Amino acid sequence: MIKEDTIFALSSGGGGASIGSGATAVAVIRISGPGAFDALKELLSPYPLHQNANDNAKIPKLPKPRMASLRTLYDPLSNTAPNDQSSTRNDASSTTQQRDPLDSALVLTFPNPNSFTGEDIVEIHCHGSRAVVMGILDALSTITITSTTTDDDDTNIVQHKLRPADPGEFTQRAYANGKLGLVEVEALSDLIVADTSLQRKQALRQFDGRLSRLYEGWRTDLIKGLAHAEAVIDFGDDEALDDDHDESYPSTENDGGMSIWGTIAPRISSLRKDMERHLADASRGELLRDGLRIAIVGRPNAGKSSLLNLLAGRDAAIVSSSPGTTRDVVEVLLDLGGARCTLLDTAGVREEEEEGVNEIEIEGMKRARVAARDAHFIVGVVDATDYRRGLDAVNELIQQEEGVKNAGNIMYVLNKLDLVEEKDKEECIRALQDTAKFGISCTTSEGVDDFLSYLTQQALSRVSGSGKDEFSVEGTEGAVITRARHRRHVEAAANALQRFEVLSGQGYMALDMAAEELRLAASELGRITGAIDVEDVLDVLFADFCIGK
Ligand SMILES: Nc1nc2c(ncn2[C@@H]2O[C@H](COP(=O)(O)OP(=O)(O)OP(=O)(O)O)[C@@H](O)[C@H]2O)c(=O)[nH]1
Numbered sequence: 001m002i003k004e005d006t007i008f009a010l011s012s013g014g015g016g017a018s019i020g021s022g023a024t025a026v027a028v029i030r031i032s033g034p035g036a037f038d039a040l041k042e043l044l045s046p047y048p049l050h051q052n053a054n055d056n057a058k059i060p061k062l063p064k065p066r067m068a069s070l071r072t073l074y075d076p077l078s079n080t081a082p083n084d085q086s087s088t089r090n091d092a093s094s095t096t097q098q099r100d101p102l103d104s105a106l107v108l109t110f111p112n113p114n115s116f117t118g119e120d121i122v123e124i125h126c127h128g129s130r131a132v133v134m135g136i137l138d139a140l141s142t143i144t145i146t147s148t149t150t151d152d153d154d155t156n157i158v159q160h161k162l163r164p165a166d167p168g169e170f171t172q173r174a175y176a177n178g179k180l181g182l183v184e185v186e187a188l189s190d191l192i193v194a195d196t197s198l199q200r201k202q203a204l205r206q207f208d209g210r211l212s213r214l215y216e217g218w219r220t221d222l223i224k225g226l227a228h229a230e231a232v233i234d235f236g237d238d239e240a241l242d243d244d245h246d247e248s249y250p251s252t253e254n255d256g257g258m259s260i261w262g263t264i265a266p267r268i269s270s271l272r273k274d275m276e277r278h279l280a281d282a283s284r285g286e287l288l289r290d291g292l293r294i295a296i297v298g299r300p301n302a303g304k305s306s307l308l309n310l311l312a313g314r315d316a317a318i319v320s321s322s323p324g325t326t327r328d329v330v331e332v333l334l335d336l337g338g339a340r341c342t343l344l345d346t347a348g349v350r351e352e353e354e355e356g357v358n359e360i361e362i363e364g365m366k367r368a369r370v371a372a373r374d375a376h377f378i379v380g381v382v383d384a385t386d387y388r389r390g391l392d393a394v395n396e397l398i399q400q401e402e403g404v405k406n407a408g409n410i411m412y413v414l415n416k417l418d419l420v421e422e423k424d425k426e427e428c429i430r431a432l433q434d435t436a437k438f439g440i441s442c443t444t445s446e447g448v449d450d451f452l453s454y455l456t457q458q459a460l461s462r463v464s465g466s467g468k469d470e471f472s473v474e475g476t477e478g479a480v481i482t483r484a485r486h487r488r489h490v491e492a493a494a495n496a497l498q499r500f501e502v503l504s505g506q507g508y509m510a511l512d513m514a515a516e517e518l519r520l521a522a523s524e525l526g527r528i529t530g531a532i533d534v535e536d537v538l539d540v541l542f543a544d545f546c547i548g549k
């Protein structure tokens with residue numbers, strides 16, 4: 001199927017469903033497949049091409065490969081009179097019946113195999129209006145390509161229509177043609193949806209192949225170990241050891257069982273340590289990719305929604321002086337120094353018995369607790385004019401939610417400082433008794449900048465490990481785990497190697513079993529890079545892509 005179909009799609013802007021929404025100056029339409037160049041010729045021809053098939057002069061010339069050329073595109077639908085195909089038609093006159101122009105556009109060709117998909121690709125950079133984009137897409141869907149294929153001296157004429165691409169189909173073809181590895185496909189999907197500069201950097205780091213190289217390097221080492229084991233099984237340990245003696249590893253003395261593994265055992269053990277270091281990254285890559293959740297909690301009227309609006313720079317949540325205003329969780333996306341964060345405003349928490357609390361507010365409080373439980377950071381907002389009750393409410397909520405007890409994840413914000421007399425400020429700030437505490441006023445913005453820079457630094461240190469814009473996982477050249485899928489396989493590989501270490505100490509008896517663990521570890525790593533059966537992963541992955549990618 002992939003070999004015969006020629007596909008097309010709008011590859012820029014909103015893509016697919018929202019074609020032309022929000023007019024852009026330029027839109028990019030891509031065509032990929034064996035009929036891509038013929039389809040372009042049809043669009044460039046002011047007359048139906050089949051009428052001029054034998055007249056080379058009338059067949060439009062394609063631009064040189066990879067060179068942009070400004071051309072007029074014609075609408076094949078504009079000259080399709082009912083008798084167009086009839087044999088009684090006068091060809092000479094019909095060639096003078098010119099098609100309507102569709103647009104004036106830049107066109108580029110990328111002949112296979114030097115293209116993104118590895119197939120012939122055409123790119124049309126047209127004007128971005130809905131009328132132009134739809135006109136070209138409609139035109140493409142009517143074009144029929146005639147191609148001749150020869151096999152065993154038989155010449156077959158195949159006719160097929162271009163068809164709209166499925167989501168992720170361009171990338172799928174690039175993968176099928178060996179243009180991208182699985183990890184790079186995942187990186188590309190991250191790059192396309194990156195919201196912040198750090199997410200972009202991480203995706204690019206993965207896209208340049210360093211993560212694949214790391215895993216493939218480990219896998220190669222394991223396969224070497226496996227080859228050694230096979231040799232020992234077949235020929236006994238003397239010959240095997242002679243075969244792959246590695247000067248860089250000290251040879252183990254005769255130590256019972258270990259010696260049959262020679263230099264392999266220490267090599268595997270250092271590999272396992274590398275894997276464990278790679279795993280012990282506090283999920284930074286995944287957090288950066290998926291984003292951090294920051295929940296704002298506190299008593300009603302403390303100023304939670306005011307703080308959210310201030311940080312978001314817009315009136316995202318309703319602010320009012322009546323307690324119990326916020327019920328649903330309100331989410332705002334923030335870019336904190338390159339870390340993607342979702343800020344959550346929640347309903348104020350108070351005793352259900354308090355006056356004025358109704359069932360809707362109780363449901364709101366329930367949602368606030370869930371938001372707090374799932375958050376990476378909690379910002380407890382306390383009204384400075386009633387700080388004891390405010391502090392109690394925040395602390396009670398934190399005590400109840402198991403997951404958030406880690407003190408480093410909690411920040412206290414004493415709000416409405418403008419209402420407190422200068423002489424009392426010190427006292428209420430001291431009452432907070434926590435290292436991460438900030439006195440602010442949402443009305444005057446006093447103290448908000450300090451709080452924001454602390455929050456940013458905390459967020460950054462969770463995703464990059466240093467609070468700075470860098471990745472620093474030792475020994476892995478900045479290659480960090482970005483997906484739970486990768487983590488699962490690396491963990492499984494490291495576990496297999498741990499079992500190997502035990503089995504390899506038991507000599508010949510456990511040779512087969514130890515070798516099996518190496519095989520398992522290698523295949524776990526192979527599943528990350530796509531070297532080993534990954535059909536199930538592909539379906540899920542490509543479904544995530546949008547049309548035109
Ligand atoms: N003077 C002063 N008033 C503030 C400050 N921050 C918020 N307010 C006021 O306090 C009231 C409550 O603010 P909200 O932001 O709605 O409080 P909330 O914590 O979201 O309240 P609920 O949604 O009911 O839980 C509003 O009238 C705000 O204008 C501040 O720093 N100083």
Ligand SMILES: [Mg+2]
Pocket residue numbers: 304305306317318319325326345346347348
């Ligand atoms: Mg509110």
